[in-house]
Amino acid sequence: MAFFEQLGKTINDASDSLKRKTQNFTEVNSLEKQVNSNQSVVQNMYAEIGRAYYEAHKADEQDVYAEQCGVITRALNQIAQLQDQIRIKKGIQLCPNCGAQLAPGSVFCAGCGAQVAQPAQPMNNAPQGGGSGMQAPNMQAGNTVPQAPVQQAPVQQTDNNAPQMPNTRLCGQCGSQIPADSAFCPVCGQRI
Ligand SMILES: [Zn+2]
Ligand SMILES: [Zn+2]
Numbered sequence: 001m002a003f004f005e006q007l008g009k010t011i012n013d014a015s016d017s018l019k020r021k022t023q024n025f026t027e028v029n030s031l032e033k034q035v036n037s038n039q040s041v042v043q044n045m046y047a048e049i050g051r052a053y054y055e056a057h058k059a060d061e062q063d064v065y066a067e068q069c070g071v072i073t074r075a076l077n078q079i080a081q082l083q084d085q086i087r088i089k090k091g092i093q094l095c096p097n098c099g100a101q102l103a104p105g106s107v108f109c110a111g112c113g114a115q116v117a118q119p120a121q122p123m124n125n126a127p128q129g130g131g132s133g134m135q136a137p138n139m140q141a142g143n144t145v146p147q148a149p150v151q152q153a154p155v156q157q158t159d160n161n162a163p164q165m166p167n168t169r170l171c172g173q174c175g176s177q178i179p180a181d182s183a184f185c186p187v188c189g190q191r192i
Contacts, residue, residue: 103179106186113184113191 054072057063087094093102093116100111107117167180173190182192 103186108184108186108189110179110182110184110186113189115189 053065054069057065058069058073060066060069063069091104093106094100095102095109095111095114095116097109097114097116098112100109102109102116107115107119109116168177169180169182169192170176171178171185171188171190171192173185174188176185176187178185178187178192184191
């Protein structure tokens with residue numbers, strides 16, 4: 001009898017010990033998670049302070065951290081150059097006026113309306129120039145706003161029947177399909 005009692009006690013002890021180990025494991029896991037989350041809070045704050053310090057001191061060559069700031073500046077410049085190379089490889093152009101990405105083949109920036117390329121038709125004078133010289137159809141309408149809707153209506157109706165890509169709309173002036181968030185038509189420069 002004593003043998004079986006002893007055996008039972010041993011089994012119970014082993015089971016208790018396993019329970020304790022499992023519980024410890026769970027608790028350690030949870031504690032480690034809390035350590036990790038606090039560590040990432042600290043890292044984020046370090047980064048925030050470092051960025052603020054860099055912005056405030058990057059121009060100061062006598063600064064205590066001038067060397068580190070210089071490393072950051074060089075790395076940032078490299079990033080900008082590399083991103084330029086990526087854009088060129090991808091055929092993406094930026095507006096020289098506002099820095100917005102230009103859709104392929106844009107004549108006008110969809111963000112600010114600046115002319116960024118020569119139109120396909122031979123036209124040497126920039127449309128938004130003095131207003132003298134070439135009389136592009138969009139110029140007339142742009143200068144005399146109230147008349148524009150009369151010309152717009154038929155263009156819009158014919159093109160509305162054509163399948164439209166999502167996130168695009170039609171320019172009321174020239175009927176081109178343009179990104180929905182355009183402030184200006186990339187094709188004719190009309191303010192949307
Ligand atoms: Zn622009
Ligand atoms: Zn247009």
